Amino acid sequence: MMEADLLEKEHPLLHRAEQLVFCDLINALLQENLAGLLDRARIERTWPGPAAHECSELGEGEQYLRLPLGDERSLVVRVKAAPFIQPYKLSRLPAVLVDQRANSVQELTPISFMQRFADALSAVERQASMPNLQDFQQELRDSIRHTALSMQASTSLEQSEQKSDDAALLQAERFSAMRDRPFHPTSRAKRGWSDEDYRTYSAEYGRAFGLDWLAVRRDYVQASTAQDVADFILDEAEKARLRQAAREAGIDEQRYLLMPVHPWQTDHVLPAFYREELAQRICVPVVRGLGAFRPTSSVRALVPAGRQRYHVKVPIGIYSLGALRLLPPRYLYNGAKGQQLLVSVAEKDERLRQRLRLCDETNWWGYHDAAADPFADKPGHLACLIREYPADLLRDDAVQLIPMSGLAVVDPQGKNPVFAAWLRARYGEDAGVAEVLQLFREICHMLIDTSLRLFCYGIMPEIHGQNVLLIVRDHQTTGLLLRDHDTIRLHLPWLAAAGLQEPAYRIKPGTPNSLINETPEKLLSYFQTLGVQVNLYAIADALMTAYAIEEAAFWRVIMSVVRESLGEEGLPEQARDVWKTQLLEADTWPIRLLLTPLLQRTDSGGGSMPAGVGSTSNPLRQLEAADE
Known part of the structure; x- marks a missing residue:
């Protein structure tokens, strides 16, 4: 009943969604x-x-x-x-x-x-x-509609939280998706999806669906491993069904690799992009709807029923945040190289070894035609990655994994149930403003201190809230779990000084290379934009609403933690000086532009998100001035 009602233009959820998108739009216009x-x-x-x-x-x-x-x-x-x-x-x-x-x-x-x-x-x-105004206006329309659908899902999400066997991590992923990229007016737009597609495949609705399986000739596969994808994500009965279907399709598994495909991709992308390969039996459909998978907040990463340790990431040819949700093999390769570097630096640094954990993203497979352009969109439409979560963390009943993006959302009642549950468990039912700020300080400490340690080695992961999970043991933050390692940014002189080997990233010729940064200041800008403004400030924004706390209180916490981090022993003087100068003393900070690159885009952009950097007054300098 309610789903049908949403088709009406005057549905109240559409009005609420339009207002939410409109507020983000105007604030982004003013900021930029x-x-x-x-x-x-x-x-x-x-x-x-x-x-x-x-x-x-x-x-x-x-x-x-x-x-x-x-x-x-x-x-x-x-x-x-x-x-x-x-x-x-x-x-x-x-x-x-x-x-x-x-x-x-x-x-x-x-x-x-x-x-x-x-x-x-x-x-x-x-x-x-x-120049891209007309397309951006359509993206706004999609965003309003999909925001309304996301709001519609919030009711079922609240009910499922009260009576659910889902892992807490999957519940937090669903809640994270309610906001998606903070402060972005079109972040919820999944361009290419109908209303029913959104209900079926978005994280908010939490529906399980099967994956389709395609046999791809092994001479057209680029892979990091000789293992089969199915061994990670299917149970024995499902694997038997897959093998039987492969035999019925005339597939010799010595010559073909069986790869999972998102069902939306099967219906809307593969027939166009892989028409010749399907006709020549380079690619052969094997079975549809096998297994039961539910999406995480990233949409592409899916959790198999009963196998929380292994997530499978598959491409979907929709636009989100101005980019096609592809999985180009070079990104998968770069992710494995980035992970290898993070492992190496943790081996060198005791503090990082104690608190930095990584999802394993070294098992991947992708379509590869040796005679075709490896940088075209086509290979990115047929690939998959296994994301393995640390087994010891999943087994430990005292440990909870909390995506930081899940702390940056408020529900229709203006509350954040993920943070509220943690706050109660930590401080009891009478927790107030002081306890909220203390817990926020703990979150800041873990992210800021870890980021500084990595920065000293010339390394900065992409630490927005969707990529970083807090490791909470007995309600205390004990570490960070990083995922999605394909954008580990570097300053090579500091990397070399630490005796770390430069990862041989594969970069599309003629495109900006944001992975290699000429100056430490440029490298640090990704901490300022993604780590502080998109991650910590988004959490603060949600907590301001949920607990009626003034904004300045959260900036005081951030500034205090930044200052305390400078007291860490063993920091190289050059890194300490850049950290102090850029964060505390500079007149301006960089900001991540949201609308400007979207509106200025003149091509499809492929799998690269439109990016731009502007500047704003240093919030920590502004705080000092306000407190004087």
Whole structure:
């Protein structure tokens, strides 16, 4: 009943979803100062429209941000000055178009707001700053719809949490997906999926589905191992069924490798990309819907029923965060090399050896045509990776693995049940603000101290919340578990100074190589953007809502922990100086641009996420100034 109702335009979930997307959109526009928005706009306390309109009233600290469009028309939103990261934030909706000549006010949607904003630019400015506007507007539509579907799933998620045999990790993964990439207005858009696809294959709904299996001629396979994929993710009965189906399809397993394929990929991608290979029996369909798998927050990584230790990651030819969800073999190769480097550095460093654990991602298989372009999208549409979680952590009843992204979400009641359960277990039912901040400090310590140790060796993993899991033993944070090692960024002089071997990354010619950083400052920027702003600040943002704590309190914790980290023994002076200067003393910090690269994209982009870097005032310097 409810699923059918969501198809109606006036469904309340669609309205709530639109508001959520709209808030993220306006705040991102303000943070990035897209197309000089803040330079063009005026901050005023005078309402330019009819006196009777609801926007004619300002609350405490509110002002109007008015963007003149010409002909006495303006875009108007209410904002408040923001103390950190960006100068202003949206205080509340609606966003409106005010026409002073007609004495009228029109409420806008995210799509119409972007169109009005674009119309205010000259043709040259519009082409320079948002040539991809039309596609971005469609992505906003998809995001609103998929956000509504995600909200719809939250009810079933709450019920399943109360009576579930699921592993706690899978429950946390489902909850993480409710927000996806923090602060990103189109993060929930899975472009290419219908409503029913979203319900079937997204993590929020938690539905189990079988994988399809394709036999691929071994001379068209590139692999890191001679093992069979099925041994990791199928039980004995399922493997027997697979072998029987292979025999019936005329498959000789000495000549063919059996590979799992996402069912959406079978229906929508393989017939187009692998038409010739299917016709020539280079690739042969074997069986559909085998096993029972449920998606994690990354969508591509799937958990087999009853086998929590091994996750299988498969490509899906949909767009998310502006990139195709592919698995190019070079990424799989780079991930194995990145993992090998992390193992090597942990062997050198006692502190890292004590608290840094890794998922094993060295077993992978991918389609490979020696006569074709290895950097084309095609190989990335047919591949798989096994992600093995440390068995000792999964066996230990005293250990809980918490994806940091699961702490950066609030449910429809404005709470975070993952954090709340941990807080109660640690401090009891009477835990208050002091305990919330103490637990946040513990989280910060583990991430910041570990990141600094790695930075000293010229290494920075991609430490946003989806890639980092807290190892919590008896309700105390004891370490970090890292996954997704294909983007381990490096500063080679420090790597060499530590006697560590440079991984021979495979990089597509002609593309920016963000894995190798010429300066330590550039390497550290990934900690500032992904580690602090996308990870720790997103957690703080959720806890601000859940516990009504002011933002400055969380920045004080972050600054305190950064300062304490400088007291670690054995830190190289050069690394300590860069850490201190860039984090505590510099006037500005880098920020990760969300909208600018999406709007400026002029091609499909393939499997690479559109990326860009801007700058903002140093939040730790701002905190010092505010506290003086």
